[in-house]
Amino acid sequence: MAFSNSVLSIEIKEHIATLWLDRPEKRNAMSHEMWRGFPDAMKAIASEPEVRAVIIAGRGKSFCVGIDLADLGSGPGGEEPESGAAANLRQIEITQAFQAAITSIADCPLPVIAAIHSHCIGAGMDLVTACDIRLAAEDALFGVRETKIGIVADVGTLQRLPGIVTNGQVAELVYTGKDIDARRAEKIGLVNDVYVDAAAVLAAAEAMASEIASNAPLAVKGSKFILQQGEDLTKEQSLLLNGLWTMTTTLNSNDLTEAMHAFVEKRPAKFTGS
Structure with a gap:
């Protein structure tokens, strides 16, 4: 560093x-x-x-x-x-x-x-x-x-x-x-x-x-981003931004796939932040 x-x-x-x-x-x-x-x-x-x-x-x-x-x-x-x-x-x-x-x-x-x-x-x-x-x-x-x-x-x-x-x-x-x-x-x-x-x-x-x-890094970062931006947006604007983030980031992530596999296999998820 x-x-x-x-x-x-x-x-x-x-x-x-x-x-x-x-x-x-x-x-x-x-x-x-x-x-x-x-x-x-x-x-x-x-x-x-x-x-x-x-x-x-x-x-x-x-x-x-x-x-x-x-x-x-x-x-x-x-x-x-x-x-x-x-x-x-x-x-x-x-x-x-x-x-x-x-x-x-x-x-x-x-x-x-x-x-x-x-x-x-x-x-x-x-x-x-x-x-x-x-x-x-x-x-x-x-x-x-x-x-x-x-x-x-x-x-x-x-x-x-x-x-x-x-x-x-x-x-x-x-x-x-x-x-x-x-x-x-x-x-x-x-x-x-x-x-x-x-x-x-x-x-x-x-x-x-x-x-x-221990949680999915992209989801944590996205949650903080939405909370931060929401301070300066209307509720409707924040909801729109929230949906865009989810659609373009977390729904396409390896971490979401890993979370689903971990749930089915009854084991802790191993997230990579990708």
Whole structure:
């Protein structure tokens, strides 16, 4: 795999890719290098034909404590920050790059599971709201804290959180800037399930990813594609797209033939993604 980054790392095992936030000494605060690495990491993972599901997890004591404000104070290459109009333009470029980094996770054609422990704050929320499924350890803490520091969250949380929890819950989290624990996050639907600790939540994410990976890859990818596109289509348009996908892809697949043979022969299907 052609991917190299000092603060992100990828492990692939049995059809599952785990993307690690690998800056434990900073509790995975997002630096310029981390932001730059996400699109390349997701592209590298999606290009691996054997990968069928993705997990995002954080090494060390926290999943992610948000943006590294000290690192953000300098340019991407560590240069002195600009001032005036040049500074404003540069800030727009940086914000767009950060938005593109999170969008690369949302746009991944494979299911993405977030395995969250301890802090999931600010940019950490941007990241997990771009994932398809969120699992949490009991010590997980979630917060959209931007209003507490005088800014508007602008990297994706305000766009994606309303598709996950109700409008009232979004408003409370965003306007108050308060943190909520894992049990409250589960209650409002932000996370699917809560587990005893970081090791348990990672194991649960791996088990879920394995369950996903055991299904027909084309069908899983197609299901995610239809769900994604359906967000911007009418019901009728989505149904039409759904039918076209089925007719041109899964109905002609070797995996469908394998599924039928496996059913008749009363054995587990062995899908190849073709």
